[in-house]
Amino acid sequence: MPRVARPGRPHLPRRRERDPEGRMSLGDHLREFRRRVLIAAVTVLVAAIAAGLNYERIFDFLAEPFNDYKRSNPQSTISLNFGEATSAFSNLITLSIFVGVLAASPVWLYQLWAFIVPGLTKKEKRISLAFIAATVPLFLGGCWLGYIVLPQSLQLLYGFSPSGTSNIQQVSDYFAFVTRFILVFGGGFLFPVFLVAFNAVGILPAEKMIKAWRVAVVLIFVFAAVATPTADPMTMFLLALPLMALYFMAYGVARLIDRRREKARPDWLDASDDEASAL
Incomplete structure (x- = not known):
């Protein structure tokens, strides 16, 4: 006699167990990406609704x-x-x-980091957790610096207006300029986060970072010149100089990670082919 299914709770597919070594198939990567994007989007939406309820205060501040x-x-x-x-x-x-993007930055920055480095070892994850904690202050600190620099940039740009002319500024154009200006500074300050991330996964050794410091300085100034929405050199320098300092700070962190990695490396791996190893 065939077995009749009992009515009740529907059968739910069991969640696939994670690979202990952090390996994932393409489908798993896509599902993981979709899940993290959804979490970040919902958080930004909730923060944006809260910001909309305080629109006048935000308008006056910017x-x-x-x-x-x-x-x-x-x-x-x-x-x-x-x-x-x-x-x-x-x-x-x-x-x-x-404002929703800024307020939700702790969540979406974590989601971005967690998607980039899912296969780290436990020791590397402990190191990266300390760096995750630095992403939010770096991003918000960069945004704050952009807001502090903004009045000087406006003084310089509006100062080019010939006498007898007027600046009837469209609100949409002004706030598009302000938000882009602030986000460029905030995004630029995340530059060292990715450098240390690449070092943590073994892509970018600290030795290569210090050897390429001249190239890095040139690229930083090129980025600052292209990314800043103003044409004045003062704004470019105010973004480039902190990025240069953060580059060398990232090198210092990467150097510490490499030293720990070298200490944990077994001695027999360094033995030559014609020499008997301790193993």
């Missing part, structure tokens, strides 16, 4: 560098202007998403 220039130059005709009926609503959505 408009303060503009208002500071206006107060220090009372002879100039300058103002923020909503050009269309939908501009105010569009600006609310844009600023809410921007």
Whole structure:
């Protein structure tokens, strides 16, 4: 007599056990990527909704560098202007998403890191956890530096306006400039995170980092010149100089990781082919 399935809880597929060595198939990688993107997106959405409820405070905070220039130059005709009926609503959505990305940075930065380095050993994961804790302060610190530098950049850029002209600034254009400016500084400060990540997985030894420091300095200045939305050299230097310092700090961390790795390396691996090893 055939066995009749009992009604009740539906049969759920068992979750696939993780490989102890951290190996994953292509399908597992794609599912892992989808899961982490979903977590990051939901977190950003929740933070953006909270930011939308505090829109006026955020608007005043980001408009303060503009208002500071206006107060220090009372002879100039300058103002923020909503050009269309939908501009105010569009600006609310844009600023809410921007603040949501910043506020949710601890979550999506962790999701990014966890997806990049799933196959590390327990010892390497302990080292990387300390570095994960540094990603959020670095990113937010870079964003804060961008906000601090912003008034000087506006002073320089608006200073090129000929006498007798006015700067009727569209709100959407101004906040697009401000958010891009701040995010460039925040993203640039994550540069050492990826350097140490590549070192932790064995792709970038510390020795190669110090040998290529001249090339790295040139690339940092090129990145600062291209990434900053202003054409003034002052802003480029204010981004490039901290990145250079962070590069050498990343080298120091990578050097410590390499030394620990060398101490844990068995001596018999260094024996020559014609020499009997201790093994």
